[in-house]
Amino acid sequence: MLSDETNSLAPLDAFQAGVRNVCGQFLVSPPDGARDMRGLITLKQRQALAVAVVRNSAARINRDWRCIRQDSAEHLFLVLQKSGHSVMRQGDADVRLAPGDFIMIDSAYPSRFLYGDSGSLQYSVHLNRSEFAHRFGTAALGGCPIPGSTEIGMALRATIDRLVNSEDAAAQQHFIGEAFFNLMGAYLCGLEAGALASARTSDELLVTKARAYIRQRFRDPACTPASVASAMGVSLRALQRRFQAAGLSLSECLIATRLDYVCNRLMAQKSAGTSERISTIAFDAGFNDLSYFNRQFRARFRVPPGEYRLHAATSSAKNPTQ
Structure with missing residues (x-):
């Protein structure tokens, strides 16, 4: 199909x-x-929905952290593979889309799209991230697939086809848009309840997104387990359960990220020949209680931070090439 249209493409x-x-x-x-x-x-x-029709011949499309910092767009893209095949990555998972399949992409996190050499035609429904989260009480997860063979997948495909090809009056378009949101609500409810096959994958993606968020925000003392859960659009208890299922602890993940930052700063001083106050480094890492910081550091590294820095400097003197 696409090969016949190649000459009309830019x-x-x-x-x-x-x-x-x-x-x-x-x-x-x-x-x-x-x-x-x-x-x-x-x-x-x-009306309330915008749909991008995307045709391309064997492109690779990436959105990395640099791209994300360059714009303030916080959208969800529900991508429908109309023809051709593609591989979409968000988080740590590659999702292969055949004609009729969907994936939800979150613009606030890196993503990568790969297309086969036969070309691709996709419909991408643009959804305002904050409004979508407000409507359903939770933000859809980037990387979540919706197989086209499911009942919801087939209904969504028919609804989006109607939207794209619609010559209906504004009132009718509004009705179709509401049907779309009702279908998305049904899908997300099933996902949250664990009733859908992709729920496990979605939990893993949520943990991946939360960890990426922590890596970006940990130096802010206001970055707490509760604020991370709020940013992910889920309750603190729900996020903690997902971390525990992955063999992790949300609080420990945040603390470890801050301690790793402190450790790297202390290690860097051995080559720079500087000696910053440890309290300055701790506050810069997001800790706001020095006693708590010292307890966590000793629990992690078995020595106080001052001794750790001294050992790093001694190791550097003995091993100048490292």
């Missing part, structure tokens, strides 16, 4: 500009060994 630079205009900061590149690729992206506004 070259790489134009497609890149179109993607950034419609979706935000993404990096588009041709496949390995190629100098160019062709693609086309158009946006169809349907």
Whole structure:
């Protein structure tokens, strides 16, 4: 299907500009060994919903942390694979999409899209992240797949097809949009209850997202287990359960990230020849109680931070090449 339309597609630079205009900061590149690729992206506004129609021939599209810092877009993209195949990554999972399959992509976290050399046609429903979380009480998880063979998948596909090809009046488009949100609500309720096959994968992705959030925000003393859960759109108890299921502790993950930062700063001093106050480093790592910091440091490294730094300096003198 797509190969017959290749001549009407725009070259790489134009497609890149179109993607950034419609979706935000993404990096588009041709496949390995190629100098160019062709693609086309158009946006169809349907009352409360916007749907991007994306055609491309064998591109790779990435959104990394640098892209995320360059724009303030916080959207969810429900991507429907209409024709061709693709591999979508968010978190630590690769999700292979065949025609009819869906995946939810969260623009606030890195993602990567790979397309086969036969080309691809996708519909991407753009959803405001905060409004979506407010409507359903939880943000959809980036990387969550919805198989097209499920009842909800088939119903969503029919609804989105109707939206894209709609010539209906505004009132009818509003009705179709509400049908879409009702279907998404049913899917998310099933996901939260663990009734869907992808629930386990979704829990793993939530933990991955929470850990990424901690790595970005741990130096802020206001970054607490409760604030992390709020940012993820789930209750603190629900997030703690998911961490425990993964063999982790949410609080320990946050503390370990801060202690690793302190450790790296202390180790760096051996090569820089500096000697910052340990309290300064601890506060900069997000600790706001020195007694608590000292207890946690000794529990982790079996020595107080001052002795740890002295040992690092001594080790450096004995091993100058390290």
